[in-house]
Amino acid sequence: MLSTKEIKQRIRSISSIKQITRAMEMVAASRLKKVESRVLASRAYTERMHQILNHLVSSSSLETAHPCFAERAHEIPVIKIILITADKGLCGAYNNNVIQKVVKFAKEHADKTIRLVHIGKKGNLYFSKGGYSIEKYFPENVEKFGYSQVKTLASHLFNGYEAGEFGQLYIFFTKFNTVMQSFPSHIQLLPVEKGAFETKEKLYREYIFEPLADQIIEHLFPKYIETQIYQCILESLTSEYAARRVAMIAATENAGEMIDELTRSYNKARQETITKELLEVISGAEALIKG
Amino acid sequence: MAKTFKLEVVTPERVVYNDTVQSITAEGIEGSFGILADHAAMIAELQTGILTISDVNNKTVRFALDGGFMEILSNNVIVLTDTCAKEGEVNVEKAMAEKASAEKALLKAGSGVEKEKAKAALKHATTLLKLANR
Numbered sequence: 160m161l162s163t164k165e166i167k168q169r170i171r172s173i174s175s176i177k178q179i180t181r182a183m184e185m186v187a188a189s190r191l192k193k194v195e196s197r198v199l200a201s202r203a204y205t206e207r208m209h210q211i212l213n214h215l216v217s218s219s220s221l222e223t224a225h226p227c228f229a230e231r232a233h234e235i236p237v238i239k240i241i242l243i244t245a246d247k248g249l250c251g252a253y254n255n256n257v258i259q260k261v262v263k264f265a266k267e268h269a270d271k272t273i274r275l276v277h278i279g280k281k282g283n284l285y286f287s288k289g290g291y292s293i294e295k296y297f298p299e300n301v302e303k304f305g306y307s308q309v310k311t312l313a314s315h316l317f318n319g320y321e322a323g324e325f326g327q328l329y330i331f332f333t334k335f336n337t338v339m340q341s342f343p344s345h346i347q348l349l350p351v352e353k354g355a356f357e358t359k360e361k362l363y364r365e366y367i368f369e370p371l372a373d374q375i376i377e378h379l380f381p382k383y384i385e386t387q388i389y390q391c392i393l394e395s396l397t398s399e400y401a402a403r404r405v406a407m408i409a410a411t412e413n414a415g416e417m418i419d420e421l422t423r424s425y426n427k428a429r430q431e432t433i434t435k436e437l438l439e440v441i442s443g444a445e446a447l448i449k450g
Numbered sequence: 451m452a453k454t455f456k457l458e459v460v461t462p463e464r465v466v467y468n469d470t471v472q473s474i475t476a477e478g479i480e481g482s483f484g485i486l487a488d489h490a491a492m493i494a495e496l497q498t499g500i501l502t503i504s505d506v507n508n509k510t511v512r513f514a515l516d517g518g519f520m521e522i523l524s525n526n527v528i529v530l531t532d533t534c535a536k537e538g539e540v541n542v543e544k545a546m547a548e549k550a551s552a553e554k555a556l557l558k559a560g561s562g563v564e565k566e567k568a569k570a571a572l573k574h575a576t577t578l579l580k581l582a583n584r
Contacts, residue, residue, distance in 0.1 A: 200464045203460055369479070
């Protein structure tokens, strides 16, 4: 049994931890709000981009000619993966979930060379130990990773793909659904899956293209990849803050429970010492009367 | 009143404009063109330039676009662009500085890619200034 002094010390340290976790929760909540509006705005853009590309591909007959559609996985057994994780921990299973997904994917594709591109410190930390080949790591804050950086990354990847450096490009990220719910997911960015652009209705065949459709595609595809990467980063960032907020709420609650428990045992210990002292006084007095 | 149609201008950061309009003038890669209601379905690539809108109250709204794409489909027009500045919201000083640095970069630029990049930046800056000065 701890002494009252020791218990008091523990209560004090846990209260200060509770204060910190509560502050972190509030920081995460305000960041979440900001980034949530960004993710929704960007979703609007991505959806429309997809729609235009969809119409473009389904109303012209050049889809097989473009290298973005060409299936080259057998010729070039190199898979490039972009992995988006957080820079910091303390956000529950957020980092681990998406990392484990990559590990599983790598095991399933053991016959191919896997090259990793990291956005976020935690993923880089994990994979730098495991004998994986890390091609690129962006040490910038995930939050500061803006559209212009995405543009540079995308054009670099696109050139690499066209030069035949790798056969497939995947992105692993965490899709945001609600604050309590987000899913580690992955998308195949290159080659573009034809299934993604198969419209049920082939109604819009009579588009006017300006300039020619294949020239538009030439410019629209890199943009589409950019948009998707940007979208995935925002989704991940939102999920990260949501996960951190949930983790910090739980931590604050746990700290509160611990304080309650410790306060109870502190009171008990205090009561015990009082009883003991009283007993000593009474027995001393009795001895005096007898004597 | 003339027939109207819907226009959406969207960037990755926000939906800039979402309203009913009477006419649009845009700068396509192959030259500028105008759009009225009941336009045929079209997909066009836009160059860095000014998008002029005449809204339902006959008011003119202008935007500086940094390239982009436009889809016209059954009286719905979507404009996708990287960045977009509204008339009156242009930071003139910043645009001036951008123009100066782009000009410098253009002089220094050796390879084709760098030159293209500098040219694009310069064009964006001049478009912004054009929008600010009318």
